[in-house]
Amino acid sequence: MTMTRRPFLRSLCGLVAGVAVAGVIGSTDAHADVLANVQKTGTLRVAVPQDFPPFGSVGTDLKPRGYDIDMANLIGKELGVKVELIPVTSTNRIPYLTTGKADLVISSLGKNPDREKVIDFSDAYAPFFNGVFGPEDVALSKVEELDGKTVGVTRGSVEDLELTKIASPKVTIKRFEDNNATISAYLTGQVQFVATGNVVAAAVNDMTKLRRLGAKFLIKNSPCYVGYAKGEAALGAKLNAIIAKAKQDGSLDAIAQRWLNAPLPKDL
Amino acid sequence: MAYQFDFAPVFEHTNLLLSGAGFTLALTAVGAVLGIGLGIVGAICRAWRIRPFDSVFGVYVEIIRNTPFLVQLFFIFFGLPALGIKMTEWQAAVLAMVINLGAYSTEIIRAGIQATPRGQLEAAASLALSRFQIFRHVVLRPALAKVWPALTSQVIIVMLGSAVCSQIATEELTFAANFIQSRNFRAFETYFVTTALYFVMALLIRQLLMQIGQRYVVGRAG
Numbered sequence: 104m105t106m107t108r109r110p111f112l113r114s115l116c117g118l119v120a121g122v123a124v125a126g127v128i129g130s131t132d133a134h135a136d137v138l139a140n141v142q143k144t145g146t147l148r149v150a151v152p153q154d155f156p157p158f159g160s161v162g163t164d165l166k167p168r169g170y171d172i173d174m175a176n177l178i179g180k181e182l183g184v185k186v187e188l189i190p191v192t193s194t195n196r197i198p199y200l201t202t203g204k205a206d207l208v209i210s211s212l213g214k215n216p217d218r219e220k221v222i223d224f225s226d227a228y229a230p231f232f233n234g235v236f237g238p239e240d241v242a243l244s245k246v247e248e249l250d251g252k253t254v255g256v257t258r259g260s261v262e263d264l265e266l267t268k269i270a271s272p273k274v275t276i277k278r279f280e281d282n283n284a285t286i287s288a289y290l291t292g293q294v295q296f297v298a299t300g301n302v303v304a305a306a307v308n309d310m311t312k313l314r315r316l317g318a319k320f321l322i323k324n325s326p327c328y329v330g331y332a333k334g335e336a337a338l339g340a341k342l343n344a345i346i347a348k349a350k351q352d353g354s355l356d357a358i359a360q361r362w363l364n365a366p367l368p369k370d371l
Numbered sequence: 372m373a374y375q376f377d378f379a380p381v382f383e384h385t386n387l388l389l390s391g392a393g394f395t396l397a398l399t400a401v402g403a404v405l406g407i408g409l410g411i412v413g414a415i416c417r418a419w420r421i422r423p424f425d426s427v428f429g430v431y432v433e434i435i436r437n438t439p440f441l442v443q444l445f446f447i448f449f450g451l452p453a454l455g456i457k458m459t460e461w462q463a464a465v466l467a468m469v470i471n472l473g474a475y476s477t478e479i480i481r482a483g484i485q486a487t488p489r490g491q492l493e494a495a496a497s498l499a500l501s502r503f504q505i506f507r508h509v510v511l512r513p514a515l516a517k518v519w520p521a522l523t524s525q526v527i528i529v530m531l532g533s534a535v536c537s538q539i540a541t542e543e544l545t546f547a548a549n550f551i552q553s554r555n556f557r558a559f560e561t562y563f564v565t566t567a568l569y570f571v572m573a574l575l576i577r578q579l580l581m582q583i584g585q586r587y588v589v590g591r592a593g
Contacts, residue, residue: 255540259553277460277540278550284538291452293460293539 137206137331138338146185149175150205153190157305157362158211158229158327170362171209174228174329177354178207181345197222200330207342208330223333225342227326228355230368233262236289236304237296239317246320249274255294257285262298265322290314298322305363318365326371380555381564384547391547392568398461398543399530399576402468406529407522409469410476411511417477418484428477435474441535443467448539464536464543472529479521483514512588519584526580527573534569544568 141147151171152159159169167188179186189205196212199205200222211231214224235254237243246266250273256263258278266276277294279285282303289297290313297316304316329346331338349355350367359367381388413432416424435443448463458466487510495509515522537546548565552558 258549263553278546279540280538280549284540287449288540291449292457293448293452 136337137335138341141182141184141206144184146187147175147179147182148187148189148204148206149178150189150191150196150199150208150210151175152193152196152210154192155211157302157309159190170229170358171211171327173358173361174355175207175209177349177358178209178329178342178345181348182341197330200332203332206331206338210330211327212330213325214328218330221333222330223335223339224328224330225339226346227328227371228346228349229327230301230359230363230365230371231327232301232324233265233298233322234301235266235296235298235319235322236316237319239315241295241319243296243319246270246274249296252296253277253294254296254298255279255285255288256298257282260299262300262322266298269322289316301363301365305365308364374559376560377557378560378564380557381551381560384551384554387547387551388544388564388568391542391544392572394541395530395533395543395545396572396576398464398468398533398536398541399526401465402472402529402533403526405465405469406472407476407480407526409473410480413473413477414480414484414514415510418481432474432477435471436478440467440471440532441538443471444535444539460536460539460541463539464533464541467536468529468533471532472525475525476522479518479525480514483516483518484510486517487513516584516589519580519588523577523580523584527576530573530576531569 151167152169153161153167155169157169158171159167162168167190172188175186175188189199191199191205191208191210193210196208196210197218200208208222209228211229212218212224213231218224235243235246235249243249246269250271253275254266254270255277256266256279258280263276263278270276277288279288282299285297285299286303286307288294290307290311292314296319299316301318304318308315329342331342346355350371356367359365413428415421416428417432419425444463444467447458447467448460451458491509491513492505495505500508533543534545536543537549540546544565548561552561555561
């Protein structure tokens with residue numbers, strides 16, 4: 104008796120496992136091909152920021168505008184479909200993707216191991232880095248050359264913590280209360296250089312011609328990637344092809360010039 | 372999930388806090404001496420209507436007493452470079468404190484001078500005291516004696532107000548506190564210790580100024 108029950112139990116287990124596997128495969132199959140789905144419906148749903156200029160903000164005409172919106176439209180054009188923009192915040196942008204409310208997240212999204220567990224990333228499409236910036240006519244290319252110089256930084260920011268680690272004690276780091284004070288200190292000549300984000304530098308260069316900020320060297324690099332649902336290899340390949348083409352033909356460079364006031368870094 | 376108090380991350384930075392406190396006291400000392408000096412000059416100009424300085428000091432007092440200290444500081448540090456006047460954060464902090472205390476002490480000391488009855492001046496003149504002797508013994512010292520407690524309070528207000536100098540990266544006590552807090556995120560512990568330090572420093576300054584007042588001002592004025 105017991106001898107006959109064993110194979111039965113075993114086959115039952117096998118059956119349950121088989122059904123489960125089939126179910127998983129089936130369910131991925133069901134919404135698997137986002138790319139095919141997008142082409143069928145003719146609409147690409149993209150989650151974009153609306154509170155993070157210059158990547159995404161609301162213009163005076165109340166329409167979203169920015170680097171990420173231009174990028175979404177570029178992908179839509181290459182795919183030959185209509186783009187539907189979904190405004191998201193930095194906290195809900197990934198849930199929008201994982202719950203299938205959006206096909207892509209183009210929301211100044213950086214890559215990290217935690218995020219890579221839940222979604223996939225395309226190649227980088229936008230530069231996002233902290234670095235040391237200073238007058239365009241002053242040569243400075245590495246942290247050692249900062250010795251004896253004065254750098255302004257916003258207290259407690261990522262660039263403060265990183266620069267404090269890498270700079271020698273000969274560098275005078277002046278820590279200001281907020282971004283505005285840091286930038287004012289640079290613009291009025293109270294500090295020779297500032298450590299800040301490329302986005303902040305671009306915004307400053309956009310607003311004032313007083314003392315333009317040129318990128319000197321990189322402190323921490325965290326470029327932006329397009330996020331898409333896990334297991335969408337076809338979509339990923341298509342995205343990477345589009346990004347590669349846009350880098351080649353200069354259309355991505357044009358977007359960078361428009362929103363960041365700087366050419367696309369070559370190593371992106 | 373009660374908050375776990377932990378002061379150790381704050382005391383790791385004891386040196387920073389002490390040097391910050393030292394700089395705050397140094398700023399206050401320089402600011403107080405120069406500021407009260409400026410106040411004495413201003414008070415005499417205003418009380419004795421020495422033209423045109425009385426109206427100059429009048430305008431100065433009104434501007435400074437009716438604008439925020441932080442704005443004055445920003446004006447000196449971020450505004451003046453547009454006119455080619457560039458200062459380090461320490462110079463800017465000291466200058467802002469001197470200018471600020473100068474305005475308040477002008478008014479405080481002027482009140483003391485005007486409270487001296489004219490009859491005393493006439494009595495001093497009839498005793499054949501020189502102008503300088505009259506000024507020193509009959510005008511200034513009794514005036515300072517009358518307003519010494521008010522001046523002491525004003526110096527402490529300026530010391531506490533120097534906290535905003537941290538905004539222009541002056542590395543005094545509040546800067547140290549903000550710096551530590553931005554590194555260990557122990558806001559309660561950091562600001563608790565800082566508050567205690569300010570409190571002790573204020574008490575010390577009050578005691579010190581009272582001693583000085585008893586010894587050199589009030590004691591000899593009567």
